[in-house]
Amino acid sequence: MAALLSLFYFFYFSIIGVYVIFMPKVLEMQGYTPSEIGIIFSAAPLVRFIVPFAFTRGLKLSIGSFHFALIVMVASSVAFYFSIESFYKLLLSNIALGIGLSLVLPYVELIALGNIGKERYGKVRLFGSVGFILVALVLVKFLSGAWVALGFMVTLSAITALIAFAVASKAKTILKKTEECQNDITLLAHWQLWLGLTLMQVSFGAFYNFFTIYETNHGIALETTIYLWSFGVIAEIGMLFFQGRLLQGNLLFLLQITTFVSAFRWLLLFMFPQTLGVLFFSQSLHALSFALFHSAAISYLYRFYKHKSLAQQFFSGITYGMGAFVGALVSGFVYESYPQYLFVSSTFLALGAFGFITLWAKTQARAQCSE
Numbered sequence: 001m002a003a004l005l006s007l008f009y010f011f012y013f014s015i016i017g018v019y020v021i022f023m024p025k026v027l028e029m030q031g032y033t034p035s036e037i038g039i040i041f042s043a044a045p046l047v048r049f050i051v052p053f054a055f056t057r058g059l060k061l062s063i064g065s066f067h068f069a070l071i072v073m074v075a076s077s078v079a080f081y082f083s084i085e086s087f088y089k090l091l092l093s094n095i096a097l098g099i100g101l102s103l104v105l106p107y108v109e110l111i112a113l114g115n116i117g118k119e120r121y122g123k124v125r126l127f128g129s130v131g132f133i134l135v136a137l138v139l140v141k142f143l144s145g146a147w148v149a150l151g152f153m154v155t156l157s158a159i160t161a162l163i164a165f166a167v168a169s170k171a172k173t174i175l176k177k178t179e180e181c182q183n184d185i186t187l188l189a190h191w192q193l194w195l196g197l198t199l200m201q202v203s204f205g206a207f208y209n210f211f212t213i214y215e216t217n218h219g220i221a222l223e224t225t226i227y228l229w230s231f232g233v234i235a236e237i238g239m240l241f242f243q244g245r246l247l248q249g250n251l252l253f254l255l256q257i258t259t260f261v262s263a264f265r266w267l268l269l270f271m272f273p274q275t276l277g278v279l280f281f282s283q284s285l286h287a288l289s290f291a292l293f294h295s296a297a298i299s300y301l302y303r304f305y306k307h308k309s310l311a312q313q314f315f316s317g318i319t320y321g322m323g324a325f326v327g328a329l330v331s332g333f334v335y336e337s338y339p340q341y342l343f344v345s346s347t348f349l350a351l352g353a354f355g356f357i358t359l360w361a362k363t364q365a366r367a368q369c370s371e
Contacts, residue, residue, distance in 0.1 A: 017131065
């Protein structure tokens with residue numbers, strides 16, 4: 001089972017690699033404006049935001065819904081072929097892809113945790129990062145037009161669907177019982193925490209949606225830009241391997257550090273968009289701004305809330321869903337109107353995340369003193 005899960009993560013995140021790294025450039029090659037690219041790429045994270053709320057309203061993960069999600073994932077990838085030249089058709093295709101991807105991954109995550117355990121999960125999950133890197137290094141050699149990238153996405157989606165089907169078929173236990181404890185997640189009462197976590201992801205909008213375009217427009221070769229992407233993922237892998245001892249400390253302090261470092265990272269991209277040494281250094285900070293931030297955030301939420309599964313669903317939906325949705329829209333309009341200040345906006349957003357998490361940390365410190 002571990003081998004099948006490793007293959008799933010490898011090919012699933014290969015799709016994400018094509019989608020995140022190459023599709024924005026493909027749409028630019030097709031004549032789409034930055035704001036149109038931002039709108040199109042905001043659709044999938046919006047779906048990711050909505051899906052967790054559907055599960056709180058009675059929607060259940062089942063074999064039927066999983067198989068449906070696999071069909072939607074492959075069909076929407078094929079639909080990109082027939083909608084690439086139409087903004088509204090492409091938007092609908094992207095929404096469908098977002099539905100498929102957002103349903104497939106949680107299902108396999110449950111299987112992974114139930115069958116191989118959390119101790120081995122990290123090493124299996126790292127194959128996703130490897131797939132992300134390899135598809136970038138391979139596709140950059142063959143990207144002669146939009147149809148090449150679309151062909152990669154369709155092929156990888158089909159392979160991922162077949163492997164995911166095999167994973168589900170071999171799993172002895174597919175779903176665990178939902179936690180029966182009372183929902184103690186109050187977003188309004190804990191607004192500093194959730195706003196800080198969300199703003200962090202909003203700040204990533206410029207990076208995920210426009211980094212390739214931004215650097216190539218500043219004279220950096222596409223192949224070099226792919227190396228930058230890959231270097232960031234390598235730094236991420238390294239942090240995932242060695243972050244265990246860090247996570248035994250003050251998790252809120254780690255969230256403060258990682259958000260502040262992220263602001264510094266975006267500022268470097270604004271100030272030195274053509275300096276390769278600085279660009280590679282900024283990508284090394286992905287170990288902190290993504291890997292360590294993500295691990296610290298989910299660990300803190302797991303410890304803070306009693307309803308642990310719902311807390312993780314909200315983290316995925318609100319931060320990576322709504323945060324990425326807003327980030328895609330904001331970065332698209334900023335890059336169209338003020339392209340030179342794209343990462344200035346990200347810097348201020350990350351500083352906002354740092355500020356609100358700091359406010360939350362002080363609130364928690366006062367609460368502990370009063371007990």
